[in-house]
Amino acid sequence: MKKSSLFKPQRQSIFAIILILLKMIRLLVKQVWPVALIIVVNGGDNLQLYLVLIVAAVVFFSLTGSIISYLKFTYYIKGDHLHIEKGLLRRTTLDVPFERIQTVDFEQNVVHQLFNVVRVNIDSAGSKGSEISFDALEMNQAQAIRDFILAQKASHKSSEDAEDVQQAEPEELIVHLSMWDLVKIGISQNHLRTAGIIFGFMWALMDNVSQALDMDVFDLLTDKAEAFVMGSIIMGLIAIPVFLFISFLYTLIRTVLRDYDLKFTKTSSGFKLVSGLLTRKEKSAHKNKIQIIAWSTNPIRQLFKMYHLKLYQAASVDIIGGKAISVPGCYQPQIDKTLNTVFPGVGEVVFEQHGIHPLARFRFILFAGLFPCLMFSAVALLAQNYSLFWAWLYFPLSIVMGQLYFRKRKLQLHQDYLIASSGIFGTKHKMLEIYKMQSVKLSQSFYQWRKDLATVTMYTASGDVSIPFIPIGKAQEIRDYLLWRIESDRRGWM
Amino acid sequence: MKQQIFTNEQVDLSTLPSADDLLYDGLEKNYRRLQYIISVCVTTIALIGMVVGFWMLDIPLWIALSSVGFWIIIGILKLVIITKGFEHKGYAIRTHDLVYKTGWLYKKQITVPFNRIQHVDIKQGILERRYRLSKLNLYTAGGASSDLTIPGINIEDAKRYKSFILGVMESDEEE
Numbered sequence: 001m002k003k004s005s006l007f008k009p010q011r012q013s014i015f016a017i018i019l020i021l022l023k024m025i026r027l028l029v030k031q032v033w034p035v036a037l038i039i040v041v042n043g044g045d046n047l048q049l050y051l052v053l054i055v056a057a058v059v060f061f062s063l064t065g066s067i068i069s070y071l072k073f074t075y076y077i078k079g080d081h082l083h084i085e086k087g088l089l090r091r092t093t094l095d096v097p098f099e100r101i102q103t104v105d106f107e108q109n110v111v112h113q114l115f116n117v118v119r120v121n122i123d124s125a126g127s128k129g130s131e132i133s134f135d136a137l138e139m140n141q142a143q144a145i146r147d148f149i150l151a152q153k154a155s156h157k158s159s160e161d162a163e164d165v166q167q168a169e170p171e172e173l174i175v176h177l178s179m180w181d182l183v184k185i186g187i188s189q190n191h192l193r194t195a196g197i198i199f200g201f202m203w204a205l206m207d208n209v210s211q212a213l214d215m216d217v218f219d220l221l222t223d224k225a226e227a228f229v230m231g232s233i234i235m236g237l238i239a240i241p242v243f244l245f246i247s248f249l250y251t252l253i254r255t256v257l258r259d260y261d262l263k264f265t266k267t268s269s270g271f272k273l274v275s276g277l278l279t280r281k282e283k284s285a286h287k288n289k290i291q292i293i294a295w296s297t298n299p300i301r302q303l304f305k306m307y308h309l310k311l312y313q314a315a316s317v318d319i320i321g322g323k324a325i326s327v328p329g330c331y332q333p334q335i336d337k338t339l340n341t342v343f344p345g346v347g348e349v350v351f352e353q354h355g356i357h358p359l360a361r362f363r364f365i366l367f368a369g370l371f372p373c374l375m376f377s378a379v380a381l382l383a384q385n386y387s388l389f390w391a392w393l394y395f396p397l398s399i400v401m402g403q404l405y406f407r408k409r410k411l412q413l414h415q416d417y418l419i420a421s422s423g424i425f426g427t428k429h430k431m432l433e434i435y436k437m438q439s440v441k442l443s444q445s446f447y448q449w450r451k452d453l454a455t456v457t458m459y460t461a462s463g464d465v466s467i468p469f470i471p472i473g474k475a476q477e478i479r480d481y482l483l484w485r486i487e488s489d490r491r492g493w494m
Numbered sequence: 495m496k497q498q499i500f501t502n503e504q505v506d507l508s509t510l511p512s513a514d515d516l517l518y519d520g521l522e523k524n525y526r527r528l529q530y531i532i533s534v535c536v537t538t539i540a541l542i543g544m545v546v547g548f549w550m551l552d553i554p555l556w557i558a559l560s561s562v563g564f565w566i567i568i569g570i571l572k573l574v575i576i577t578k579g580f581e582h583k584g585y586a587i588r589t590h591d592l593v594y595k596t597g598w599l600y601k602k603q604i605t606v607p608f609n610r611i612q613h614v615d616i617k618q619g620i621l622e623r624r625y626r627l628s629k630l631n632l633y634t635a636g637g638a639s640s641d642l643t644i645p646g647i648n649i650e651d652a653k654r655y656k657s658f659i660l661g662v663m664e665s666d667e668e669e
Contacts, residue, residue, distance in 0.1 A: 314635060438610045438636030444601040459640030479605065480510045486607045487590040493610065493635070 005141075006148060009074040009085075015115040016136035017070045022111065023135070024062035032058060075134070077145075080152060082122070084132065094132065098152040100124040102289070102315065103323065106142065106282040113280065118142045122149075123315065123323065171272075175264035175327055175334050181306075182259060185329045186252035188301035191244065255328070264327045264334075266341055271311060273325045285325050289313045289494055290342055291436050291462040295335050296428035309335055311342075314461035314494050324462075343417060343433065351412035351419065354478075357453055360469040361406035369398025401425075411456075411467045413478070415485070418458070420465045430465050432458075435489035440479050444472070458482065461493065513593050513605055518584030524625040525646025526580045532621070533576060537569035585644050587655065590662075592632065594644055606642050608662045610634050616652045628652045632659070 032054060039050050065088065073086040082101070084094040107119040117136040124132070137145070177185075260277035270287040274280060292312040301307070311325040330338075339346050373395050380388035404424050412419040419431045441457040448454055448468075454475040457466040470478070541562060548558040578598040585594045595603040611632050618628040628649040632642040647655070 438634040439604060439606040439640045439642070441602060441604045441640075443597075443603070446599045449601055459634070459636035461635035461637075464636065464639060476512065476514055477510075480512050483513065483591060483605055483607060484510050487609060 006077045006144060009076045011070065011074055012134055013115070013117045013136045013138045013141070015117050016134075017066050018115075019111060019117075019119070019135045020066035020069055021062055024065050025058060028058045028062055077148065082149070096122070096124050096132065098149050101149055101153065103284060103313070104146045104149055105284065107279060109279040112136065120145070171268070172266040173263060174266055174337055175262065175330055177259055177262040177329055181329045182256050183252065184304045184306060185259065186248065186255040188298060188304060188306065189251040189255065190298065191247045191251065259328055262327065264325075271325060271338075273327065283325055285311055285313050287342055291460040291493075292430055292432045292465065293339065293342060294428060294430045295330065296423070296426060298426035305331060307331070307335055309338065311338075312462035339431065343431075346417060349414050349417065351414050351417075354411040354413060354470065354474065356406065356409050356467065356469040357451075357471060358406065359451055359453065360409065361402045363447070364402035364405050365398055368401065369395050409467070411470070411478075418465075420467050432460055432465065434482055434485045435491060436460055436493040437482060437486050438493070440482050442475055442479055511588070513588075513603070516586040516588075516593060518586050518593075518595060520584050521580065521646035522625075522627055522648050525627055526576060528621060528625050528627065529576045529580075530573065533569065533572050537565065537572070541565060583646070587658070592642070592659070594642055604642055606632050606634060606640075608659055609666045611659065611663060614656050614659050616649070616656060618649060626650075630655060
């Protein structure tokens, strides 16, 4: 590693041209394809000429664009800043102080892997759009920059902390997903959500096509569909398994692409996650910056005794989700291990259990069960369509759901930690350290106020946690305790 | 850095400072007056616009009257909400935090500890300036949902509170 080279202006790896080129082509194609489609469909004599022109234009613009933007992008380290100059038409100069840099993440798609370069994403705290990315840096250069930034950050903190960093604990692999794990994750994904994604994608596609061709694909489809109205039940019976199979296949492919060879490692300062088949992504999180740890499961995943683990870091609100370290397939011992790393000694502590008031169950059944059923009945009467009364079959289910909701929603309190749990069919736990909270809110709807109940909401730098239907006296006690712990603790929350 | 002064002590929960029996400071009366004025102006302008529109478009009288009546009722309701809401808004400053309560039908009480505040600022609109009112904003790292805005504070008071809070934040950092 030639460290001196970090301090004078320099460009990215020469392969960056290829990566910028690919990015630009993708962008241009996205913009241009409806036009191309119109030309192809409308035909005409000069069809081939037009197509050649379009392709030539796309290639020309993206090639010159990528070369210029490669030449115009320079960076170097200047004092305690990372200095970047870039821009085709408008020159932009960026100065990012090291102390503001939150994370330095690596990413490699197939092309990156081919040339042994990495995409580097740097997130600095604060305002929106604070993400800086390098399209391609040589591997050792990228590592040198990351090491340099992290070392600088460490020396900014008090000497005590710097010692902590130097006492490099050995890295320890916590989770390594096998192919069989991936299959299990694929099976236990939320297939309803996948259905939504597929549907949304098809809809957007059809919308695009119908705009481009100036004809209504939807009308065409519904015309066809109406012919089959009589057989719709049979179609449904066939469609459901077919759909489930497609959805399963789709989620499996997505899971493999995203989580292939996933390695979740404990590092000296926190955690590291590397995963992906075509695009290898590397994310890291500093232990102190983790604010909330969440682990959840759903009925199918429960059969495999698997959980989805997420570590939320402090970040600007719009990227909290993206900055979260997400391990979709985790077993209980691995979760315990992670919890113990972030909250040392948490395995032995005893939590005080606080359930929610039984009225929550009644309210759930009322709003999620009775009211929808009544609405369906009203529609049934008005429209004289009595088959809608079948909706009442859902009512007993809503009672079961209300019972599950009531049983699973609870707060577990310890003097230093807190776990909020929720769920109906699945279960979700969120754990945090009390002193890392930012503020506390008590709220009461009119109904809660009449029944002397309240909702406690706790805000952290990576999202909030709340627990409803707590008797007001207890809620106030919890609030007072939390505030006292926040205010009497001298540690920084990050 | 890592002293945990209180961690291992047995805590008697009944002796903890409570945020219930506080004497809340209400917002400035001028804030309510300003809200009344704005609300009356908006309703009046809307009504005038509506009457003119109905007259020009030749809408049947009963529709015109009932919609004007509807908007007058909405306007009166708005005044009731302002009056009732004002009674329920208030703030209290303690040694280590600031408490703000609001809500007539949906009650909220938010407490922001001073040692979690990122920065404090005061905002003042044109109309507010005329009544010497201002908004005190407290920002934490918890994102927009946990940031606290206290409206209707006299500008001089807001400045005093701001410098008090900044003082506490600074002395916190020195320790």
